[in-house]
Amino acid sequence: MTIEQIPRHIAIIMDGNGRWAQNRKLPRLEGHRRGGKIVEKTALDGVSLGIESLTLYAFSTENWKRPKAEIKGLMxxxxQYLVGIRPMMMKNNVRLVHIGTIEKLPDKLLRDLSExxxxxxxxxGMVLALALNYxxxxxxxxxxxxxxxQYKDGKLSLEDIDEQCMSDNLYTAGLHDPDLLIRTANEKRISNFLLWQISYSEFYVTETYWPDFGKEDLEKAIVAYANRARRFGSIKTK
Structure with missing residues (x-):
């Protein structure tokens, strides 16, 4: 693959932690613990492959409906992982950003995230965007x-309000829209993730559960992406 075939921005819906654990007769939280370790490995793989931005869907606004004990364990x-990956991020020039709201997040998690x-x-280097409470x-x-x-305050006119204006006011402002969206565990849903930003993203589904996701899986997704013709609504010309 050439550098032009490498997606600038990859977004991943990390799915299958619970099923991975259940298949091994382990508590669901053990699947989440294993999945957390894969985050650091995948970030390193992204760096080595030359990806500019990696967005990971960690916790949705709908996930608050889960059992309280599981939520407490996840928080x-x-x-733990936000603190644990700091050496990796500093060593590999990775910049962390958060997309989502801070409402409901525990104080300690907010401190660790902010720090x-x-x-x-x-x-x-690579931007690692963590979609937490997103x-x-x-x-x-x-x-x-x-x-x-902004319109009410006179800072915008009606003519100023366009697609770029909307993009500039999203949580992901400043990030390139994802070129490739990966979902693990063979699920084929968007799950309220980056609905505006993935308008022209390529979608790749793998049967691999997130705790088993490795560099080979990431490379397969990138190869599939590289072999597709992105048309952005147009038609292929000879």
Whole structure:
């Protein structure tokens, strides 16, 4: 593959932690623990492959409906991993950003998240975007409210409100739209993830559960992407 065939931005819906654990007669939280370790490995794989941005769907706004014990365990694991991946991010020039809302997140997790973002803010390599407490519909509503307020304040005219204006007011402002969206565990749903941003993304589904996801799986997805003709609504010309 040439560098032109490598997607600039890959987004991943990390699925299958619970089923991975259940298949091994382990608690669901063990699947999440294993899945957390794969985050660091995948980030390193992204760096080695020359990916500019990697967005990982860690926790959705709908995930609060899960059992309280599982949520508590997940929040604790997120804090652990946010601290644990700091050396990797600093060594490999990775910059961490958060997409989502901070509402409902525990204080300790917020501190660990903020400190990791601040620590890596000066890094200029791959951007690791963590979608934590993220929901795309809420994101779009929030963007619409921001635009409406800017219009009310006289900072925007109706003519200023276009697709770029909307993109600039999303949580992902400043990030290139994903070229490739990967979902693990053979699920074929979008699950309220980056609805605006994936308008022209290529979609790749793998049967591999997230805790088993490795560099080979990532490379297969990239090869599939490289072999597709992206038309962006047009037709192929000779």
């Amino acid at each position: 604790h694991l997120y804090s 990791s973002i601040e620590m890596t803010a000066g890094n200029s 929901g795309s519909r809420i994101e779009i509503v929030d963007a619409a409210k921001k635009i409406a307020q």
